[in-house]
Amino acid sequence: MLGQLPNAVALASVYTLFTLGLTLCWGVLNVLNLAHGALFAASAFLAYRLTQVVPGIPLWALLPIMAVGIGLLSALVQVLVFAPIRARGAGEHDVEMRTLIAGVTVAAAITTVGAILTEHQPFALPREALEVTTFDVLGAPVTNVQVLLLVAAVVLACGLLGYVRYTRDGRALRAVAVDRRAARLMGIPVRRLEVQALALSGALAGVAGLFFALYLGAGDAHMGDTLLLKAFAIVILAGVGSLGGAVVFAFVLAFVEAYVGYYAGADLRDVAAFALIIVMLLVRPTGLFPRAIGQRA
Amino acid sequence: MRTTRAVLALALAAGLATAACGTGGGSSAPGGAQTVDITYIADLSGPAAVYGKPYVDGAKFQVDQINKAGGVHGRQLTIDVVDSGTDQKQAVAAMTAAARGDADVVMYAPIGSLALPMAPIAQQSKVPFIVGQAASKGITEAGDHVYRITTNDIHYWEPLIARMRDQNGVKSMAIVYASDNTSTTEVAQQLPDIAAKLGITVTDSVPVKSNDVDYATPAAKVLAGDPDGVVMMAVGPGNASMITTLRQRGFDGVFFGGASLAGGALVPAAAEAHDTYLATPFVASDQLPWASGVDFTKEYTAATGSAPDNFSAGGHDQVEFVHQALESLGDTPSDRNALNGALATVASKGFAGATGDPVTFADRNALTPGVVAMWDGTKLVLAPGQTTGLMAPGTS
Amino acid sequence: MIDLFAANEGVIAGALVFALLAYSLQVALRAGVFSFAGFAAYGIGAYGSGFLLLEGWNEVGAILVVLVGVALLGWLFAVLLTRLKSLYLAMATLALVLLVQSAALAAEPVTGGALGMYGVPPVVDTLTTLVVTAAVLVGVLLTQRGRPGRRLLALRTDEALAEAMGIDVRRRQRVAFVWSTVLGGIAGICQLSLVGVFTPEDVGFPVIVTTLTVLVLGGTWHWAGPIVGAVLTAFLPFWLAAVGDWRPVVEALVTVLVVIFLPGGLVSLVQRGGGALRGRGRRSKPPEPVEPAAVTPAEMRTEAVR
Numbered sequence: 001m002l003g004q005l006p007n008a009v010a011l012a013s014v015y016t017l018f019t020l021g022l023t024l025c026w027g028v029l030n031v032l033n034l035a036h037g038a039l040f041a042a043s044a045f046l047a048y049r050l051t052q053v054v055p056g057i058p059l060w061a062l063l064p065i066m067a068v069g070i071g072l073l074s075a076l077v078q079v080l081v082f083a084p085i086r087a088r089g090a091g092e093h094d095v096e097m098r099t100l101i102a103g104v105t106v107a108a109a110i111t112t113v114g115a116i117l118t119e120h121q122p123f124a125l126p127r128e129a130l131e132v133t134t135f136d137v138l139g140a141p142v143t144n145v146q147v148l149l150l151v152a153a154v155v156l157a158c159g160l161l162g163y164v165r166y167t168r169d170g171r172a173l174r175a176v177a178v179d180r181r182a183a184r185l186m187g188i189p190v191r192r193l194e195v196q197a198l199a200l201s202g203a204l205a206g207v208a209g210l211f212f213a214l215y216l217g218a219g220d221a222h223m224g225d226t227l228l229l230k231a232f233a234i235v236i237l238a239g240v241g242s243l244g245g246a247v248v249f250a251f252v253l254a255f256v257e258a259y260v261g262y263y264a265g266a267d268l269r270d271v272a273a274f275a276l277i278i279v280m281l282l283v284r285p286t287g288l289f290p291r292a293i294g295q296r297a
Numbered sequence: 298m299r300t301t302r303a304v305l306a307l308a309l310a311a312g313l314a315t316a317a318c319g320t321g322g323g324s325s326a327p328g329g330a331q332t333v334d335i336t337y338i339a340d341l342s343g344p345a346a347v348y349g350k351p352y353v354d355g356a357k358f359q360v361d362q363i364n365k366a367g368g369v370h371g372r373q374l375t376i377d378v379v380d381s382g383t384d385q386k387q388a389v390a391a392m393t394a395a396a397r398g399d400a401d402v403v404m405y406a407p408i409g410s411l412a413l414p415m416a417p418i419a420q421q422s423k424v425p426f427i428v429g430q431a432a433s434k435g436i437t438e439a440g441d442h443v444y445r446i447t448t449n450d451i452h453y454w455e456p457l458i459a460r461m462r463d464q465n466g467v468k469s470m471a472i473v474y475a476s477d478n479t480s481t482t483e484v485a486q487q488l489p490d491i492a493a494k495l496g497i498t499v500t501d502s503v504p505v506k507s508n509d510v511d512y513a514t515p516a517a518k519v520l521a522g523d524p525d526g527v528v529m530m531a532v533g534p535g536n537a538s539m540i541t542t543l544r545q546r547g548f549d550g551v552f553f554g555g556a557s558l559a560g561g562a563l564v565p566a567a568a569e570a571h572d573t574y575l576a577t578p579f580v581a582s583d584q585l586p587w588a589s590g591v592d593f594t595k596e597y598t599a600a601t602g603s604a605p606d607n608f609s610a611g612g613h614d615q616v617e618f619v620h621q622a623l624e625s626l627g628d629t630p631s632d633r634n635a636l637n638g639a640l641a642t643v644a645s646k647g648f649a650g651a652t653g654d655p656v657t658f659a660d661r662n663a664l665t666p667g668v669v670a671m672w673d674g675t676k677l678v679l680a681p682g683q684t685t686g687l688m689a690p691g692t693s
Numbered sequence: 694m695i696d697l698f699a700a701n702e703g704v705i706a707g708a709l710v711f712a713l714l715a716y717s718l719q720v721a722l723r724a725g726v727f728s729f730a731g732f733a734a735y736g737i738g739a740y741g742s743g744f745l746l747l748e749g750w751n752e753v754g755a756i757l758v759v760l761v762g763v764a765l766l767g768w769l770f771a772v773l774l775t776r777l778k779s780l781y782l783a784m785a786t787l788a789l790v791l792l793v794q795s796a797a798l799a800a801e802p803v804t805g806g807a808l809g810m811y812g813v814p815p816v817v818d819t820l821t822t823l824v825v826t827a828a829v830l831v832g833v834l835l836t837q838r839g840r841p842g843r844r845l846l847a848l849r850t851d852e853a854l855a856e857a858m859g860i861d862v863r864r865r866q867r868v869a870f871v872w873s874t875v876l877g878g879i880a881g882i883c884q885l886s887l888v889g890v891f892t893p894e895d896v897g898f899p900v901i902v903t904t905l906t907v908l909v910l911g912g913t914w915h916w917a918g919p920i921v922g923a924v925l926t927a928f929l930p931f932w933l934a935a936v937g938d939w940r941p942v943v944e945a946l947v948t949v950l951v952v953i954f955l956p957g958g959l960v961s962l963v964q965r966g967g968g969a970l971r972g973r974g975r976r977s978k979p980p981e982p983v984e985p986a987a988v989t990p991a992e993m994r995t996e997a998v999r
Contacts, residue, residue, distance in 0.1 A: 007513035014510060032780070084953045093727075093849070094913070094956065096780070101909045102952045104902045109945035112342070116938050120347040122534030124541070124565030134545050141546040146513070216512065217541030218534040218565035222344060226508045229791070229898055236784040261514045266504045267476050270795040277788040285777050342941060380934065382941075385895070386707040387930055389888055393703025413811055414890040418703075433808055477798055477893065479808040 003140040004262050010146040012254035013153035014215065017208035018231045019238075019246040020160055021201035026235060027164075027177045027243075028197040029086075031096050034103030035077055036231070037224030038110035039202055043070045043209025044219050045114040048123045059130045059210070066206035074202020075195050077106055082198070083191065107224075114221030124218045125210070132214075145214050152211055153247075156204060161243055163200075173197055233277045239286060333369070333623060333631055335360070335376045335616070336400035338391045338415070343383025344507075344533065345408050347560055348608050352406035352429050353378055355605065355612025355651075358597055359620070369623040372631065374616070381411065389414050396422035401636055404615050407608065409433030409479045416443045425637045427618060429611040430556065433479040437661045442637055444644065445662045446618060447611040447652060450555035451484055453576035453667045455491050456687040457553060460669060461574065462495060464682075465551050467526040469498040471519045473539055474530040476504035481530040481557060488528065500524045505539065507532045512542040520546060529554040529573070537565035544569040559607050563672050573672040574680060576687055578652040579610035580670040582679035586686050587666070593651035606677075610651035614663070618656075621648040653686070664688075702819050706887040708927035709822045710880050714904045715911070715919030716829050717876035723836075723914065724869030725849035727779055729786040729901055730770050731877030734763045736793040736896030738881025740804055743813040743891060752816045760878050767874030771867040790896060797893040809892030810885070817886045825879060826920070834916040910951050912958030921959050 018040065025033040043066045050065070051057055081102050089095035133144050164170040175183040176190050184190050212227075213219050234253055238245030256276060261269035337356055340349035360374045368374065379395070381388035388405070392415040395403045403419055405412055406429030416439035419426030425442050432449040461467040470492065474485035485502060492499050500522025503515045516539065519527060529552045531539050536558055544566075552558075552573040559577055563570045579585075581594045581604040593613060597605040605613075622639035629635055647655030653665030666686020670677040698705065717731030738759055745755035770789070777785055797804045804810055817825070836842060844865070847855040852862050885891045903926065911922025929947070933940045955961055 004514065004517060007511070007517060010513060011511045081949055081953065088953065088956055093779075097905070097913060098909060098952050098956065101905055102949055105906070105945045105948045105952070109942045112939070112941040112945075115342070115346065120350065121561035122537055122565050124537060124567070127567070132545050134547065140517075143545055216510070216534070216538045217545075218537030220344075220508075220534045222508055223534070226506070226510050229787075230510070233784060233788065236781060258511065258514050261511065262518055265476075266506050266509065266515070267795065267799045270506070271792065271799060274788045274792040274795060278785055278792070281777060281781060281785040281788075282773060285781060342938060380930075380937075380940070382930060385888065385890070385892075386710075386927075390701075390703035390707055390927070390931075394701065397699055397702070410807075410809055410890065410892050410894070413809070414888045417889055435808075435811055477807050479806075482801075482807050
């Protein structure tokens with residue numbers, strides 16, 4: 001029972017890292033960025049290619065490079081795709097639908113490029129990037145990657161929360177999320193903030209994608225696909241754009257999955273997860289942490 | 298703005314026009330000389346591309362070899378490759394088009410659930426259909442026009458596990474399998490009986506999903522049973538993930554499996570995949586127990602600059618099967634009907650292929666001896682001490 | 694023409710099933726219901742009809758029982774779920790679809806597990822599916838005009854207004870929800886018959902994504918959108934075969950361009966072109982309002998709570 005605890009916490013950390021960026025996007029854009037999973041994978045396969053070009057490059061050097069690289073990629077998607085869609089939108093539902101499709105489509109393009117770059121083969125970050133060590137906690141094996149995941153999740157979650165709550169830009173972002181038009185009238189540079197939010201969420205994906213690849217040990221260009229659906233569920237269940245809610249629900253889902261998965265297998269694990277999502281939505285139709293307007297993010 | 302839209306509209310109209318012309322007919326031989334037209338439908342994009350590509354490479358290689366040697370009785374082979382994108386609808390559509398078109402023979406590799414709906418279409422149109430890999434029930438059952446090349450690895454499991462027991466001291470094993478994959482699920486269901494027959498304890502049977510995000514939990518389950526060996530039948534990167542995760546948690550036993558460990562599956566696990574064995578119809582080696590396999594290894598390496606794998610060997614044998622049928626036809630016109638009759642004749646006698654000599658058939662499914670390959674840290678090599686194949690010829 | 698049909702039958706069959714699925718989605722969307730329940734019905738319809746036919750039921754009986762069953766399930770889901778709004782409903786119904794998928798994988802004796810269900814005697818051919826799709830198209834066209842059309846427009850643009858106009862919003866939305874599941878069920882029966890195999894992979898996120906793409910490419914709110922989008926999506930891979938490895942990237946590019954520059958989908962292109970051909974240089978009648986101009990995020994929030 002206790003032996004599964006580190007694994008559940010590690011899985012929860014993966015979910016948290018993934019949903020942080022997704023929630024930030026949603027809070028600002030009012031839509032789900034379905035390209036987020038592909039950005040995760042992009043961080044992993046681009047880093048892998050980089051280690052082939054520059055052998056022996058350590059993890060601490062890869063982290064900032066991928067944060068900047070994927071951040072730029074994400075900002076580019078906002079400027080080239082999401083922003084033009086909103087500019088031509090005929091209403092909130094319409095923008096929502098078209099942004100969903102555009103996100104999925106961008107994801108497909110990124111995944112294909114990744115598959116070509118990796119020759120459709122599974123890959124792994126070289127062992128030199130981070131020496132994996134295992135030690136005992138309460139009689140259960142724990143790897144340093146699992147610990148790193150948890151630390152990254154806690155640090156980045158706190159950092160993001162601090163940014164959104166206490167910085168000038170963060171408060172402005174929340175204003176945009178509540179009412180774009182009013183925010184613009186107040187003189188808030190809405191477009192710049194949107195690009196900034198997407199870049200930030202991309203940078204998060206860049207960092208988290210690397211940890212995720214190390215945690216899995218191996219991946220391929222499709223490695224973000226499964227995470228995306230889980231994260232979609234977490235973000236929705238948490239409540240609109242609620243960062244705290246997302247973290248809580250990442251842990252709930254991860255613990256349910258880790259324990260059901262251990263005792264009943266992967267097939268029933270997925271049945272249980274989806275059943276849980278439906279029941280949760282029936283009980284709390286607006287998510288776990290529905291907030292009053294203006295308190296979002 | 299108006300111009301952008303007009304351009305888009307024009308582009309679209311042009312596309313429609315091309316489609317109307319393009320998807321209708323097949324190819325006819327230039328200059329009147331008769332050709333034998335192969336349509337090769339394969340997954341060249343999407344998740345199965347990693348297996349589809351080498352199949353096509355192997356088939357193309359053999360078509361080139363045959364044509365360079367002057368063709369068969371004056372006839373050249375043509376090969377038209379269609380990408381099915383690991384998508385069932387596209388595969389079925391391509392099959393329908395090929396069956397209604399001019400293709401003399403249609404080939405496909407490698408996914409069972411894609412081949413399954415294609416087979417009845419081939420049977421209805423009476424076009425010979427030669428499938429590579431695709432190890433699932435119900436494909437060749439579609440009828441006498443459907444053949445399957447490369448042995449279903451279910452045949453190899455009993456001799457493989459016996460070898461693991463005798464040479465690697467495996468007395469207990471856990472089974473890790475992808476529960477959303479046809480072939481691995483089928484094998485996983487039969488393994489407990491095989492293990493019982495060989496006196497081996499199955500400690501646990503652990504399902505994982507393709508592209509799963511958590512391998513620590515299944516690894517913990519495997520370790521709880523403390524097995525000597527682990528049967529590894531995940532899909533794609535899942536194999537390397539699972540192996541790495543288990544090694545990091547101190548597992549020091551052997552891994553063994555079948556087709557899912559071939560190709561580049563073990564590359565990411567690198568040194569951690571030490572002591573990993575797999576049963577396969579073919580592995581590049583100059584020590585293979587059948588000479589035709591050694592020849593294929595040499596010729597393919599010389600022609601392409603890289604060593605063949607079991608998938609390119611399968612693609613080679615799909616074409617070689619047709620080649621032998623055409624040889625037996627002699628100067629008789631090779632329409633679909635005649636070709637299918639000739640394939641049946643060749644199948645009853647067997648032929649020398651990359652995966653065996655002879656490649657024999659049971660109910661139109663290829664049966665070859667198979668060998669054990671092992672991971673040397675960077676590539677698959679023939680495991681030592683094999684003077685015969687895994688299966689004695691003629692057994693199943 | 695007949696030759697062209699014969700040579701492309703496989704592609705056409707695939708396109709028709711996606712057109713039916715897109716109609717299933719559109720029928721719900723047009724009533725302001727963002728529901729993927731039609732895809733759950735798609736799986737239930739395929740597996741259900743396959744199960745009954747393998748048990749030796751006759752064709753008509755099996756189809757009727759499955760469709761009535763799907764409709765009843767649809768009603769049950771509608772009562773339970775239509776109080777959820779927008780993406781919340783989408784998430785709940787997506788979970789429903791994935792639940793059907795997981796259950797299909799787990800229930801191996803009935804569904805064939807990962808291998809899928811096969812060997813079921815076909816009950817419809819491509820031509821029948823074409824007729825069914827045409828009938829659905831006519832049905833959608835009829836509800837888009839006149840009174841029912843205005844009613845639907847009110848439903849998806851402003852529920853409060855619709856209610857004030859005396860429209861029973863909840864009942865209308867439930868009816869749309871049920872029709873959506875019935876259409877999904879029909880698509881499932883056709884898919885199993887036309888392809889001969891139905892696997893858990895057929896009921897998953899990729900199918901939903903493709904259908905959404907079909908709808909957005911064709912024209913989300915237009916009766917002809919699903920057909921146009923389905924034909925384009927089905928043939929695009931063949932037209933782009935020359936691009937090889939990079940095909941998915943080019944497909945993505947085409948889709949993104951349409952999504953950005955043609956909010957009304959390809960249908961709007963034809964409408965415009967038609968206007969120009971008639972030599973008027975402007976539209977003969979004002980375009981149907983695509984969507985209300987401004988629903989503020991704040992209003993979205995209150996929607997979510999209802």
